[in-house]
Each structure stands twice: as C-alpha cells, then as structure tokens.
C-alpha cells in the first residue's frame with residue numbers, strides 16, 4: 166500500500182478528507198476496513214525481516230492498516246509528528262502517563278479534570294510511588310510554585326469539565342519546559358477543529374475520540390499524539406506489550422468521522438452559542454458558562470487559543486439539586502446522559518454523576534454547585550431545543 170496522493174501543501178479541511186489514505190490495488194474511494202488480527206508472509210525470511218523492523222504489518226496489537234490511516238489523519242489535523250490510536254480515551258490517558266513514569270517521579274495536574282483521569286493520577290500512580298499535585302489550572306503562579314525537580318509530566322484539560330475553565334496553554338508549557346517536564350493536554354472538549362495544543366508548545370495531546378471525533382455517540386476510541394522521541398523511547402513499546410489497541414472497526418468509524426469534523430464542530434459552536442445566550446437571558450438561570458461569551462472569566466484567553474467556543478454549555482439554576490433534577494426530569498427532547506459530543510443534545514447533573522465521587526468540599530472548590538447543569542448541545546434545530554429548555558425551566 167502507498168499513499169496515492171501527495172499531501173504536501175494541502176490545507177486542513179482537505180487533509181481531514183484525504184490525509185492518511187492508503188488505497189489497495191482495488192483503488193477504493195472510501196477507506197478500507199481491515200478486520201484482521203494477523204498478516205501472512207511470503208515465507209519465513211519475510212517474517213524474520215518484519216520482526217527485525219522491515220516495513221509491513223505483523224499483528225494488529227502492533228498495527229493495522231485501517232488504524233494506521235486514522236492515526237496519520239489525526240496527526241495531520243493536530244499538527245503532531247506521530248499518533249497512536251487506542252481502545253478508549255482512558256486507554257490513551259493511562260498509556261501516555263504510565264509509559265514514561267517511574268517510582269519517585271512527580272506529576273503536576275490541573276484540579277478541574279475528567280473524573281477518571283483524576284483517578285489514574287491520584288489513585289493508580291500513587292500505588293507505584295509516583296506522587297502528584299493538583300493545582301488551580303487558571304493560576305499561573307500555582308503551576309510555578311508546584312513544580313519540583315522530580316516533576317516529569319504536567320497534565321491538563323482545557324476547556325475543563327464541567328466548568329469550562331481555560332488553562333493558558335502557552336504559559337503553562339513554558340513553565341513546564343523550564344523545569345524539564347513534558348506537557349500532556351487532554352483535547353477532547355475542543356477537538357483538533359477548535360484547538361491544537363501543540364501550536365502552543367504541548368508535547369503530547371490525548372483524545373477521547375468517543376466524543377466529538379466520532380460525533381454520533383457510536384464507538385469508543387482514543388488517540389495519543391506526540392513527537393518521535395516520546396513514541397520510540399516510551400509509548401510504542403508500552404502500547405505493543407500492554408495491548409490497549411484500537412479496534413479496526415472503531416478506528417474506521419472515527420477515520421471517516423474526521424471528514425465531517427470541521428463542519429460538525431462549526432454547527433455545534435453556532436448552536437451552543439445560541440443556547441448559551443438563551444439561557445443567559447432566562448430569569449430562572451443564575452449563571453451561564455461558555456468560553457466564547459464575553460462574560461466568561463477567561464474570554465480573551467479562550468479567543469486566543471481556540472477557534473470556537475465548543476459544544477458544551479454549563480449553567481446554574483437556583484434551588485440546588487432539587488431544582489436541577491426538576492429541570493432534567495421535565496425535558497422532552499434533550500436526553501439525560503453523561504456523554505457528550507453527540508449529534509443529540511445531552512444534559513447531565515455533574516454533582517450527582519461525573520463528580521459524585523468528590524467530597525462536597527472538593528466539589529465546591531471545583532465550582533461544581535448542586536444547581537449546576539451541563540448541556541452538550543447537539544445538532545437539532547435550536548428552536549426545538551429552546552422550547553424544550555423553556556418548558557423545563559418553567560417547572561422551577
């Protein structure tokens with residue numbers, strides 16, 4: 166197989182449609198799905214050569230042609246030298262952390278983080294003698310103060326879940342690099358259509374492709390994007406031997422989804438902006454958080470490092486959990502679901518779901534109030550979404 170077109174000079178949307186495509190001799194226009202675990206050789210000499218590193222496939226835990234196409238396209242969109250796909254976003258996060266760390270190392274991370282990422286950093290790494298510190302991601306002096314000589318990795322998510330805090334990618338990368346640490350950015354909320362952390366200095370980008378990359382709530386997947394030294398010194402050998410490999414079928418879905426990512430993200434942003442403005446004007450809403458609204462505390466920073474505010478809007482209703490539940494129960498169109506990045510609008514109550522495990526004090530510190538609701542705005546007609554929210558908010 167060979168890349169049949171010269172991609173040099175192609176722009177991003179062209180790369181999203183055609184980047185990384187390898188055609189078989191059948192010259193199929195749509196990328197092929199290779200549902201195979203193994204590969205046959207002309208003879209033992211070829212097998213021997215492959216095992217010594219000659220180009221070609223040996224086993225789908227190592228690599229698979231469909232997965233390779235997804236990885237190459239993702240690398241082109243993120244502006245990353247290399248990418249490796251994984252079975253889920255958490256497999257990507259866990260591998261990117263564990264593959265290079267050892268006992269005695271220290272990890273610095275922002276406090277506002279996806280729950281499972283926090284579990285890996287605080288509960289799993291600590292069992293192997295890897296310590297961690299969590300800081301307020303918006304406070305640059307806190308990042309600076311918490312850096313230690315043992316700090317090997319900095320992990321952050323921006324915008325964060327569910328309060329949509331923005332971390333200054335450029336400044337935090339500078340602080341980390343001065344201390345000799347690598348920076349991992351979880352880019353799931355923005356996707357490469359809205360934010361490319363490597364342009365601001367990030368060393369490693371991780372994705373849950375389950376979210377906006379799939380875009381239709383169908384399949385789990387993850388991606389780690391990095392530079393060659395990290396891949397060949399740490400990540401590749403870890404992935405090959407521990408086996409969190411992407412399913413070729415899921416990689417194929419996500420590869421094809423990348424072709425419409427930019428279009429979908431633009432539509433998510435338009436719809437989310439409309440819903441955020443609608444909620445901000447509503448008398449039963451006390452607070453709205455959306456990165457591209459002028460009243461967002463880090464509006465300027467969001468504008469600097471993102472091309473759009475994203476599809477998620479967070480808002481608070483007065484009356485705590487009781488009122489929030491009333492709104493959620495009254496919805497007729499919008500689903501109650503903790504997932505996001507779907508064409509269907511989904512609403513969740515973070516305090517009792519994604520952030521349930523945290524103590525009330527930790528939740529308060531993270532800004533997850535009992536009346537807080539997060540809506541992942543989908544691609545329905547916003548007039549229907551507003552009608553649904555209006556009738557639900559009228560119940561409180």
Ligand SMILES: *Cc1c(COP(=O)(O)O)cnc(C)c1O
Nearest residue numbers: 253254255279351353373375386
């Ligand atoms: C969903 C999500 C993950 C985990 O991804 P999975 O595909 O569910 O394993 C990690 N980080 C963020 C920000 C997410 O939204």
